[in-house]
Amino acid sequence: xxxxxxxxxxxxxxxxxxxxxxxxxxxxxxxxxxxxxxxxxxxxxxxxxxxxxxxxxxxxxxxxxxxxxxxxxxxxxxxxxxxxxxxxxxxxxxxxxxxxxxxxxxxxxxxxxxxxxxxxxxxxxxx
Amino acid sequence: xxxxxxxxxxxxxxxxxxxxxxxxxxxxxxxxxxxxxxxxxxxxxxxxxxxxxxxxxxxxxxxxxxxxxxxxxxxxxxxxxxxxxxxxxxxxxxxxxxxxxxxxxxxxxxxxxxxxxxxxxxxxxxxxxxx
Numbered sequence: 001x002x003x004x005x006x007x008x009x010x011x012x013x014x015x016x017x018x019x020x021x022x023x024x025x026x027x028x029x030x031x032x033x034x035x036x037x038x039x040x041x042x043x044x045x046x047x048x049x050x051x052x053x054x055x056x057x058x059x060x061x062x063x064x065x066x067x068x069x070x071x072x073x074x075x076x077x078x079x080x081x082x083x084x085x086x087x088x089x090x091x092x093x094x095x096x097x098x099x100x101x102x103x104x105x106x107x108x109x110x111x112x113x114x115x116x117x118x119x120x121x122x123x124x125x126x127x
Numbered sequence: 128x129x130x131x132x133x134x135x136x137x138x139x140x141x142x143x144x145x146x147x148x149x150x151x152x153x154x155x156x157x158x159x160x161x162x163x164x165x166x167x168x169x170x171x172x173x174x175x176x177x178x179x180x181x182x183x184x185x186x187x188x189x190x191x192x193x194x195x196x197x198x199x200x201x202x203x204x205x206x207x208x209x210x211x212x213x214x215x216x217x218x219x220x221x222x223x224x225x226x227x228x229x230x231x232x233x234x235x236x237x238x239x240x241x242x243x244x245x246x247x248x249x250x251x252x253x254x255x256x257x258x
Contacts, residue, residue: 096185098220103186103201103208104193105223111241112219113211116252118226120244125233 011061012068152180164190167205175209183209 021029060067102109111117154162154172164187165172172180183205190198211219226237244252 092182092185095220096182096189098223099182099208099216100186100189100201102219102223103204104197106238107226107241109204109207109211109219111237112222112226113215115218115222117241117244118222120247120252121226121229121233121237121240124240 008057008060011057012064015061015064152177152184157184161187164202165205167202168209171206171209179209 102112105112154169157165161184162169165183168175168183175183186201190201193201208216227234229237
């Protein structure tokens with residue numbers, strides 16, 4: 001993990017942790033952050049690539065809670081979809097096994113389509 | 128970052144289990160072996176739904192494990208089965224499950240009983256005993 005990634009990870013943990021802080025602590029953090037950003041802005045300018053990375057980090061920080069929720073939603077949707085597919089695939093296999101059995105069975109398909117045959121068999125077994 | 132990776136992996140896994148498209152099941156795209164096994168269905172293949180085609184391809188794949196007698200019987204019944212409505216097929220599957228769950232001694236004599244049943248008049252089938 002590079003420096004930027006590490007910073008991002010720390011920022012994400014801090015974003016999650018600050019939900020439990022009271023208003024005064026949050027305000028102090030906000031002021032400290034503003035100061036740090038001001039110092040950062042007046043510091044030496046990096047290359048275009050550094051600026052781009054810094055901009056990306058700000059975007060990630062700003063959208064971190066949203067992205068986190070979206071990722072969770074995506075995972076849930078994907079799991080739901082995969083679960084549906086697995087269930088449908090399981091049904092498909094079971095149905096295919098019965099269809100094959102019906103095609104090769106010693107009884108003709110007609111026997112399985114006749115609703116009276118089963119009732120007649122039941123009566124015959126009782127008599 | 129890790130969450131995004133997990134999300135992407137999950138989506139890819141979900142997509143991996145999606146069945147192939149209907150165009151991949153066109154008759155001309157079937158392998159010679161699949162075409163040979165499913166030959167009785169060639170005329171109506173284009174009119175079959177994607178789900179039906181998938182089902183037939185799966186059934187065709189299982190032909191290798193059948194005896195020559197079973198293969199011949201299946202080939203003979205293919206068109207009859209393909210021409211049934213979805214409701215009729217469901218009814219046949221239900222009846223199959225029910226009849227196959229009978230005690231073994233009754234199950235073994237099913238063919239004879241079917242032959243006996245076929246010889247009965249409609250009235251005898253519905254009410255009276257053949258014995």
